[in-house]
Amino acid sequence: MSESNLAALSDGLEGQVSGARVIAQALKTQDVNYMFGIVGIPVTEIALAAQEVGIRYIGMRNEQAACYAASAVGYLTGRPLIVIGGSSERSQETMGAFQEFPQVEACRLYSKFSARPSSIEAIPSIIEKAVRSSIYGRPGACYVDIPADFVSLQVNVSSVKYVECCMPPPISMAETSAVRMAASVIRNAKQPLVIIGKGAAYAHAEESIRKLVEQCKLPFLPTPMGKGVIRDNHPNCVAAARSRALQFADVIVLLGARLNWILHFGLPPRYQPDVKFIQVDICAEELGNNVRPAVTLLGDVNAVTKQLLEQFDKTPWQYPPESEWWKVLREKMKSNEALSKELASKKSLPMNYYTVFYHVQEQLPRECFVVSEGANTMDIGRTVLQNYLPRHRLDAGTFGTMGVGLGFAIAAAIVAKDRNPGQRVICVEGDSAFGFSGMEVETICRYNLPIVLLVVNNNGIYQGFDTDSWKEMLKFGDATTVAPPMCLLPHSHYEHVMTAFGGKGYFVQTPEELQKSLRQSLADTTNPSLINIMIEPQGTRKAQDFHWLTRSNL
Numbered sequence: 088m089s090e091s092n093l094a095a096l097s098d099g100l101e102g103q104v105s106g107a108r109v110i111a112q113a114l115k116t117q118d119v120n121y122m123f124g125i126v127g128i129p130v131t132e133i134a135l136a137a138q139e140v141g142i143r144y145i146g147m148r149n150e151q152a153a154c155y156a157a158s159a160v161g162y163l164t165g166r167p168l169i170v171i172g173g174s175s176e177r178s179q180e181t182m183g184a185f186q187e188f189p190q191v192e193a194c195r196l197y198s199k200f201s202a203r204p205s206s207i208e209a210i211p212s213i214i215e216k217a218v219r220s221s222i223y224g225r226p227g228a229c230y231v232d233i234p235a236d237f238v239s240l241q242v243n244v245s246s247v248k249y250v251e252c253c254m255p256p257p258i259s260m261a262e263t264s265a266v267r268m269a270a271s272v273i274r275n276a277k278q279p280l281v282i283i284g285k286g287a288a289y290a291h292a293e294e295s296i297r298k299l300v301e302q303c304k305l306p307f308l309p310t311p312m313g314k315g316v317i318r319d320n321h322p323n324c325v326a327a328a329r330s331r332a333l334q335f336a337d338v339i340v341l342l343g344a345r346l347n348w349i350l351h352f353g354l355p356p357r358y359q360p361d362v363k364f365i366q367v368d369i370c371a372e373e374l375g376n377n378v379r380p381a382v383t384l385l386g387d388v389n390a391v392t393k394q395l396l397e398q399f400d401k402t403p404w405q406y407p408p409e410s411e412w413w414k415v416l417r418e419k420m421k422s423n424e425a426l427s428k429e430l431a432s433k434k435s436l437p438m439n440y441y442t443v444f445y446h447v448q449e450q451l452p453r454e455c456f457v458v459s460e461g462a463n464t465m466d467i468g469r470t471v472l473q474n475y476l477p478r479h480r481l482d483a484g485t486f487g488t489m490g491v492g493l494g495f496a497i498a499a500a501i502v503a504k505d506r507n508p509g510q511r512v513i514c515v516e517g518d519s520a521f522g523f524s525g526m527e528v529e530t531i532c533r534y535n536l537p538i539v540l541l542v543v544n545n546n547g548i549y550q551g552f553d554t555d556s557w558k559e560m561l562k563f564g565d566a567t568t569v570a571p572p573m574c575l576l577p578h579s580h581y582e583h584v585m586t587a588f589g590g591k592g593y594f595v596q597t598p599e600e601l602q603k604s605l606r607q608s609l610a611d612t613t614n615p616s617l618i619n620i621m622i623e624p625q626g627t628r629k630a631q632d633f634h635w636l637t638r639s640n641l
Contacts, residue, residue, distance in 0.1 A: 104244045106207045106237035110171065111136035113214035116249050119169065121145070121160050121501060123153040123494075128185075129235035130173040145501060145534065147494070148526040155494030155524075156501075158228070159481055162289060163502045167221040168228040169214075170194070174203070176236040194230035203232035207242045211249045219253040225370040226289065259369070261384035261391045269340075269365045269382040270398035273303070276338035276363075278412040280325075281307035282350065283316045285484070286343020286369065292389035293317065293477045296342060299396055304405045306416055308332055310344050311482050315474030326470070328419035330632040333357055335415070338381075340365045343388040346377045347485060353378035357633060367391050427471065436597060437553075437623045440464070443543060444471035446598050450605050452511050456481065456499040460492040461517025464543045467628055468515050490523030492516050493540075497527065500536040509612060511539065518544040518575060525584055531615045532588035539608045540617040542581045548573040551624040577624070585617035593618045 110133050114122070122137045122144045124130070134144050147153040154168065161167035172194075175184030194201040200220040204213045217229040273279060287296055293316045300307050300317060306325045309316060317324065325332045333339075333351070339362060346353035346364070353364060354377065363381035366374050367388055374383040384391045407413075431445035440463055451457070453475050459465045459482045474480045481495040496514035503510040521542050531538050545551050552560065554577045563569050582592030591614055593604035601620060608616040 102244050103241040104247060105132065105136070106210065106233070106240050106242075107132035107136040108139070109207055109210045109242075109247055110214070110233065111140045111142060113211040113249060114169075115140045115142055116211070116252055117215055117218040118252050119166060119218065120164075121157070121498075123147055123156040123160075123498075124171075125150055125153060128173070129238045130171070130233070132238050133171060133173075133233070143501070145497065145530070147497075147530055149524060151490060152494040152497075152524045152527050152530075155488075155491045156498040159491075159495040159498035160502060161221070161226070162481070163478060163499065165222065165289075166218070167226040169217050169221060170198070170228060170230045172230060172232050173238070174232050174234055177234045178236070191230070191232045194232075197228070198230045199227040200229040201232070202230075203234065204237070207237055207240060208246050208248070210237075211247065215250040215253055222253075223256045225286075225373075258390050259386040261367075261386040261394060263394075265382055265384055266391070266394045266398060269384055270395060272338055272363055272365060272381055273305075273340065273395075274404050276406070278335055278337045279305055279340070279406055280332050280336035280338070281305050281340045281342060282344045283307055283309045283313040283342050284344025285310060285312040286345075287388045287392075288313055288316050288343070288477050290343060290369070290388040291477070292342065292392055295389055295392040295396060299392055299399070302396070302403075302405070303399055304408050305340075306332065306413065310349055311469055312480055312484060313344065314469070314480045316477045318475040319473040320475070325416045325420060327423045328416045330357075331419040332416060334632075335359065335412075336362060338363045338365065340367070342367050342392065343369075345373060345485070349485065351633075431471075437621050437626075438596075438598065438601075439623050439626045440467040440543065440628070441471065442598060443601065443620055443622060444468050446601050447513075447515075447541065447605065448472055450602070450609060451513060452609065454507075455479070455511040455513050456496075456503065458482070458492055458496045458499060458512065458514040459516075460489055461515075461520040461543065462549055463545075463626070463628055464515060464517035464520065468543075472515070489520045492520055493524045493527035493531070496538050496540070497530060497534075497536060500531075500538050501534075504536070511537070511609065513539050513541065515541045515543065518542055518546070518579065518581065519548040521581060522575075525581070528584050528590070528615075528617065529588045532585070532590050535613070536615055537612055538615045539605070540585065540615070541605075542617060542619050543622055544579065544581065544619055545622050545626055546577040546579070546624045547571075547575045550627070551575055552577055553624050554578050556624075578621070580619060582617050582619040585615065590614055591616035594621075595619065596621045 122142050126134045138144050158168040172190055174190050175187040191201050191203050200217050202213050204210045217231050221229045297317050300323050306323055308326045308329055351357035365382045366380040367384040371385050430441035448471055457472055457480050459468050492514050496512050500512045551574050557577045560569055582594050586592040595601045595604050604618045
């Protein structure tokens with residue numbers, strides 16, 4: 088090609104911009120700083136363009152894990168999940184194009200906003216609306232569909248108008264009369280309780296809630312991801328007497344917590360039939376679900392809590408700290424904690440859950456992120472592992488989704504690396520849960536994230552068998568016919584998954600080995616590690632006052 092032809096080509100492309108670059112710049116303009124994904128046709132160029140404009144791209148090994156990581160970053164940074172999906176070219180619609188599927192329509196069922204831009208010029212406004220929709224009201228995921236031909240298509244730079252970053256979510260407050268009524272109900276409570284939910288953590292309501300609890304001397308308990316809004320070791324925390332507190336409270340203040348399965352729907356026998364709920368929520372549709380509340384306070388949890396504080400500032404009131412209710416709660420806490428410590432102190436091998444978690448708790452850095460998933464691993468770990476800071480616990484949450492752990496841990500480590508270098512991320516996994524996204528260990532090693540993975544290994548789902556029992560069982564037939572469905576291969580060396588990619592791996596069977604390996608892992612601030620902790624295959628939770636969620640004959 089002649090020099091004149093090259094010059095003409097250059098002039099023809101001057102002032103042009105690709106769809107991929109428009110997408111990336113539109114995201115950056117909306118203060119999106121992190122992108123997780125798996126590249127391939129047609130979205131590879133979008134990831135490259137994102138890096139060019141300063142968005143950090145983290146390549147994952149599974150799309151689910153990428154979404155889990157992005158959603159966790161959204162929770163930690165206030166920029167909830169935006170899914171960018173590549174779809175078939177517009178000219179091939181209805182022709183059976185590669186992976187053709189009605190993605191926009193499908194995603195409308197599961198997202199707050201789902202759309203396909205009509206042109207490259209429309210991309211910035213669609214991206215702005217997606218981000219704004221995701222953070223206004225109750226936060227939630229949004230979907231933007233990108234036709235494959237948009238990615239490399241060029242348009243004139245002058246034809247693309249970027250929309251300035253959307254404003255922060257408006258702060259809504261409850262009606263003053265409703266706030267006065269709520270304060271009156273609290274003052275007249277004989278056995279009050281405050282429940283702190285994930286919504287309170289997301290609203291950054293920690294200071295106002297702590298002031299309310301301390302000023303009025305109210306007992307409180309957190310939901311799983313409400314842990315740390317007020318430190319777990321606060322004298323007013325009654326989490327160790329959770330069932331007793333829920334069952335006998337006569338007034339319950341719900342701060343960003345839903346009456347779903349996690350809180351047993353607010354129904355008897357877990358609650359008194361005439362319990363009065365004061366429900367504080369950002370979402371109007373949530374108010375009154377399952378139980379008719381005594382008072383509804385629609386608004387931002389932080390703002391509404393401050394409104395309640397104003398009422399108690401005008402007319403001071405404290406719940407008597409020496410009341411019979413406090414006495415009942417403290418006695419139950421004392422007995423439950425004693426039982427847990429008794430289980431933790433057992434010297435028999437293999438270790439039980441409580442022994443493992445008490446030794447882990449002794450070494451956990453106060454400011455660390457704790458990520459957790461599994462069945463007994465998550466449930467028991469939640470009662471033992473303490474959180475002292477808000478938004479520092481990430482777990483399977485409302486949907487109880489297994490596989491979230493490594494994606495959440497990667498997200499927390501990336502955010503910590505930017506905001507607080509040196510802050511540790513501890514990811515506590517059941518062995519079954521680890522299997523859902525274990526290949527993300529390669530992602531952890533590739534980006535050299537010093538995450539400490541603890542795999543609590545009982546050789547199964549809920550329960551498993553030891554090696555000798557497994558071998559004996561197989562004498563009676565093929566594993567597909569004789570092995571119980573909850574069993575996994577005993578004595579699996581999950582630590583080798585970490586060492587295969589260059590991280591540190593430990594196989595531990597005793598408290599001493601656990602203490603040593605955890606100490607070494609926490610001291611190593613440059614490499615990830617995985618500690619494979621063998622426990623009693625038939626180990627379970629201490630006796631509970633109520634059956635969990637659904638009954639089982641097993």
